[in-house]
Amino acid sequence: MLVFIWIIQLIFIPFFSPLCIGIIRKIKAKLQNRQGANIFQPYRDLWKLLHKDEVISSDASWIFKFTPYIIFAVTLVVGLSVPLFLPRIVGFVTSDILFIVYALAISTFFMALAGMDTGSAFGGFGSSREMTIAALAEGGFIFSLLTMALIAGSSNLFTIAGLTRSIDSQSFLPAILAFGGFFIILLAETSRFPFDNPATHLELTMVHEAMILECSGKRLALMEWAASNKLLIFMSLGANLFFPFGLDLNVGLGTIVLGMFYFLIKIFLFCVVVALLESSIAKFRFFRLPDLLLVSFIFNVVAIGLIK
């Protein structure tokens, strides 16, 4: 049973993350009065890229070559550690809030280095922007998870997801504030509007796309795939830590199926919200982003102050 849970935890995120991207793109297309591609198109894109030949810059070092693998592996490790719809696994030492934050920082670190490695001007400014956003997002990210940890009395993600089920009215307001802060970080860390435009190739607005500009073939596929994994990881964190219905701590086929049902609905709603947001607001000017990230941090500081 334990091995079964481990394997599901490990493969769920990479298997379903391209679907989320597909759904978001489809909703955005509908809102723009377009037909839009099939929601399974991201899978076809990945499959195509995985079978293409690659071009690697002559300036690139082993950092550039290994980064896609490292980033993808990190998203798998984090995906394994966050609560999805399965019951708590005993002795999960990686489900700590700080480990999640710093493990995702590994992928940011290597992605930024890979961006600089090819020596193109695009990669360099992409890395610079990404690190600026990541540095300022860290405070809000840690504090939003900390708020929930303080409410639950544990920094283990599974415990938080389980305990806030019996959330009392006193911790209601802090939880809402923390979710507000978390949602801003979700958009920042997964390079969505208003921080970054995932569909752009215009140098003024590029952040994430600028860093992976020199990647091609298999490496590009891994980078894109890792980015969508990260999106699903953040959405499951948001869904399970702040809206913990349906997640049952008891092991049993019925509870798991029910949990999965609830989980998929919550993720779908997150996709809808992200797509609606991307269709309705414009990208912010770069130097206005720190204000938004600071708002996230202040939300959480207030939330912690309100916990009693």
Place this chain on the structure above:
Amino acid sequence: MLEIITSSISFFTLLSFFGVGAVGSLLVHKNNKNANAWSSFFAIVGSFWGVFFSIIMILRKKSLLFDLKTSIFSLFNISFHIDLLSSFFIFVISLLALFCSIYGIGYIRHYYKKYDIGVLGFFYNLFIGSLFLVVTSSNALFFLIFWEIMSIASYFLVVYDSNDESNVKAGLLYLVMTYIGTSFIILSFLLLYKYIGSFDFLVIKDSIALVPAVIKNIVFISAFIGFGLKAGIIPLHIWLPAAHPAAPSHVSALMSGVMIKTGIYMMIRLFLDILQPIPLWWGLVVLVVGSISALLGVLYALTEHDIKRLLAYHSIENIGIILLGLGSALTFYSLNLSALALLGLVAALFHTINHAIFKALLFLSAGSVINETHTRNMEEYGGLIKYMPQTALFFLVGSIAISALPPFNGFFSEWLTYQALFQGIAQMHFWTQWIFILAAGSLAFTGGLALACFVKAFGATFLARPRSKEVTHAKESALSMRLGMGSLAVLALLFGVFSGYIISLLKTIGQGLSVFKDSASAVDVSSAQIINVSNGFSVISGFGIFTLLVVITFLVIFIFKKIINNKQKECISNTWDCGTDLSPRAEITATGFSRSIVQIFSGLLKPTIQHHIEYYDDENRYLPKSRTVTLNIGNMYHTYFYQPLHLVINKLSTRARDIQNGNIDLYISYIFIALMLALLVIL
């Protein structure tokens, strides 16, 4: 056998190695090679003995107390007290000295025929020896003497490369600041002597109840200024980014890795051990100062493009993080939460040794780069990973460790520090809680900014294309240098993977202090090396994280390289150049990389930009001949701290001149008035 190793004789053997190393290298200074061999040999053997000695002392939980009755005055007894805390610091010092000395064998070679190697060997050995004396001395008078030897030896090491004018200037600043610090330390010891009548730390500790609370507060403030100056807290840090880059790199590594930690050692010794019980506000002051140092340290580091100054600013940041651990320990202890206080102390000690390891590693690899490129300016590097692949790997390990990324050691000590602060947030109320929130917030932003800073440092130095000709001549550094760096890189990983074991050892060291003698601890390590804080509030395992990351990374590489279509080709081609020739000028520079962060924090950093354009014809300014743009960072602490201070001192001196105006008649009248007053008082 073990009895002999853990005896006072063994400790004096340790010192004598460095004594012989110091004096001997002066004797053979005529021959560069011999001097290098002699000083390095004794430094290596001595530090090896130190590692061995301290490990056995810690594992056997032994403490030593002995003195040399050299004089008839009991005041001047040299007494040593090596308890577990001292042993821990001996371990840190000797561990670092070992690898820095190994590195030194190869590194010193480029000073041959330029400078006297014997002098370097003398001060180097003297410096390490004095570090050992500082952390073991148990008498305030001799402590001050050893403290001065340490400062002076390091001063001469800072100005060793004396052909460079700026080094001499940096040395002078260092010397002046050190003396200001020492005077504050002397003040605090004299105040204690006034009420207790002894300079012996153990006696002071036993009769601390004799000291009134006001005096204790003054002692705290002056000791915190004095030792904080050595540790490099903001705003007393100005000597640090000047002096550390000036010294030879293996000495910078020791200065940043261990010398500034002697300030931390004395803070632990005084505040947690000797001056107990303490009021609540001491701990809160340490927390606030720690938060400010951490955040400002990393922000100033981001603005630097001198690689060694950048690392020096990161030392300030990490001292801030250590102070966060120590400050929470002091706060908890003054509220009688000794289990949590022990958690804070363990976090501080763990970060002390971790910072020593990765900072030394970074300084040594920066030294290798400087050795090959002959410049400290990061804008002139670029692409070094192809010329110095191993050095690049070592620097990368150091960058990952200092940015607190798992599974390296920096992550686990910052994790523990976070836990101490989280417990403070959870259990404190009102403004104490707000200070803990401020501290945790500053730690969170510091982590993110440090990450950005090391992407910049590694990227600008090692990645992309060379930005100067010097880089293309660079070669991989000598074997002994790679050995020194490689061992530290391995240690950075091992201290992360086996963090559970290290933490349980540090717990025993903390319990060696009398305040924690029988106290429970908020951090527990299970038999499976799982670290558990406050009964399951947080659980983590270094080994588990390491295994998971490695296994999954290999799995991913295997699946994507071997299973999914391994027949496709990888062809090497140019970076996309937008149709123009790619030159190094297309790459992002270190300054450019951090410019957006500097812009965001412009309220704190006060960046300035100056344009200077020279025209062909000054009359009608149409055709510019050359353009210069100067970017600068305002010195906030200079404007708001040192300049007002300078003004006040100047004003006071002018007032003093009114009394002392050089007129001899006036002086005679002073004598007359004083005499009259004296007579009046007596009669």
